[in-house]
Amino acid sequence: MVFAGxxxxxxxxxxxRPAMHAAESARGQKLAFDLGAVSFxxxxxxxxxxxxxxxxxxxxxxxxxxxRVRALLLRARAASGAGASGDTAPRASAxxxxxxxxxxxxxxxxxxGEAAVAVVRLPWRRRMLRAPDxxxxxxxxxxxxxxLLMLLGYLIGLILAFQSAVPMRRFGADIFVANLVALSLIRxxxxxxxxxxxxxxxxxxxxxxxxxxxxxxxxxxxxxxxxDPMTMLVLPRIIAAMLVMPVMTLTLDIAGMLxxxxxxxxxxxxxxxxxxxxxxxxxxxxxxxxxxxxxxxGIAVAAIGCRAxxxxxxxxxxxxxxxxxxxxxxxxxTIALDGLFALIFYRLNL
Numbered sequence: 001m002v003f004a005g006x007x008x009x010x011x012x013x014x015x016x017r018p019a020m021h022a023a024e025s026a027r028g029q030k031l032a033f034d035l036g037a038v039s040f041x042x043x044x045x046x047x048x049x050x051x052x053x054x055x056x057x058x059x060x061x062x063x064x065x066x067x068r069v070r071a072l073l074l075r076a077r078a079a080s081g082a083g084a085s086g087d088t089a090p091r092a093s094a095x096x097x098x099x100x101x102x103x104x105x106x107x108x109x110x111x112x113g114e115a116a117v118a119v120v121r122l123p124w125r126r127r128m129l130r131a132p133d134x135x136x137x138x139x140x141x142x143x144x145x146x147x148l149l150m151l152l153g154y155l156i157g158l159i160l161a162f163q164s165a166v167p168m169r170r171f172g173a174d175i176f177v178a179n180l181v182a183l184s185l186i187r188x189x190x191x192x193x194x195x196x197x198x199x200x201x202x203x204x205x206x207x208x209x210x211x212x213x214x215x216x217x218x219x220x221x222x223x224x225x226x227x228d229p230m231t232m233l234v235l236p237r238i239i240a241a242m243l244v245m246p247v248m249t250l251t252l253d254i255a256g257m258l259x260x261x262x263x264x265x266x267x268x269x270x271x272x273x274x275x276x277x278x279x280x281x282x283x284x285x286x287x288x289x290x291x292x293x294x295x296x297x298g299i300a301v302a303a304i305g306c307r308a309x310x311x312x313x314x315x316x317x318x319x320x321x322x323x324x325x326x327x328x329x330x331x332x333x334t335i336a337l338d339g340l341f342a343l344i345f346y347r348l349n350l
Contacts, residue, residue, distance in 0.1 A: 001052070001060075004037035007045025007069075016048065023056035031056045036064025046072035053077070111307045115238070118230035128231040137237050141202040141302075142244030146251055148197060153252035156189065157181055157259025165267065174267055178277040181260040186282055186290050190253040192338055194245060195297035199330030203305035206237050207326035210309025211319040219310070234306040238299055245298030246291045253290070289350060293341050300337055301330040 001019065005011065023031065033049060035041075050073060053060050059077070062070060122129065164177045210233055213219050219229050257278065264274050308326035312318045344350075 002034040005039060007038055007041040007048065009042065009044035012045055012048040019052050020055045023052045027057050031058055032061040032063055034063045035069055038069060041069045041072060043072060046076040049073050050076035114230050115234060115303065118228060118235055122231065125228060125231050128228060129235060134236045134240055137240035138244055140205065141198065141240050142247055145197060145201055145248060149194065149248055149251045150255040152193065153255030154259040156193065157256030158263055160184060161260040161263035175269065175277060178260060178264055178274045179281040182257055182278045182282050183286065185253045185256040186286050190249045191290050191294040191297055192334065194248040194252050194294060195301055195334040196331055198241060198245065198298060199301045199327055199334065202241065203301045203326045203330040204323045206302060206305035207308040207322045208319055210306055211312035211322040214310060214312040215318060237306055238302040241298035241302035242295055245294040249290060249294040285350060289345060296337055297334050300333045304329040304333055
């Protein structure tokens, strides 16, 4: 291919189609660019030559090219090669996956250790744990979620009662729907659903807030000033989640039983009978077990959200990835803890 005159943005438009067609037609043959008559070339001209090489499938031999044109073409080749390699993600081997899993586990263990050290040192760093921040996190995590908890709890109780009444009515056991729904809410569904809401609303917010601070280098500024990010940023959020989770669980339990009572009233059962069924079957031990689980769920969700925020990388997508990791990790950790508590309660006959 012989080129002459100027190879710039204004001139390559007329050359693009015939050059590409000729390069594709000559695949498998040797390609050469005669650039001896080219008086000027800009980045657009060099990119055009690199695109012709890409269409041909092989690098071209340069004949009579000026040093500047040669340098521009080398840069264009490197840029097009980087773009092509960036489109295909490298394959991850089993070893890479195992190494990554161990790295994540080690990072999580390290975070737990740092949090434990921060709790031990808290009496000497009381001034870093600010009461206004703690109250703000309590309001953000608990108070503002109450309307959602009441709505969700009422609907869950309503749905559970309807779905339970369908098979139990065949055996004339409609009255035991109250027992089933109350036990399910207090022992399992109340803490679990409250933790899912906490993870979706608050765990993601914790990750986004701390992640934004990490991207803006505010966390590094705290360390430079001699302040502990674990004490100032992580502990208040964990304490707030630990305090509000029992209240959130109780709110969802009460709302769920109100939804169940609505269905039972529709079946003709008086409120006194429904309340007596709940009193006879649900014990204080059931309620304490659910509240105990909710406290640990709150700690896990808040800790995972803060850990995701502190592990935020660089770039515009980093905060979004951290938020997603916080939500997914919080829900998975909640379900795993619920299974662990179920095993412990079973072994202890609770």
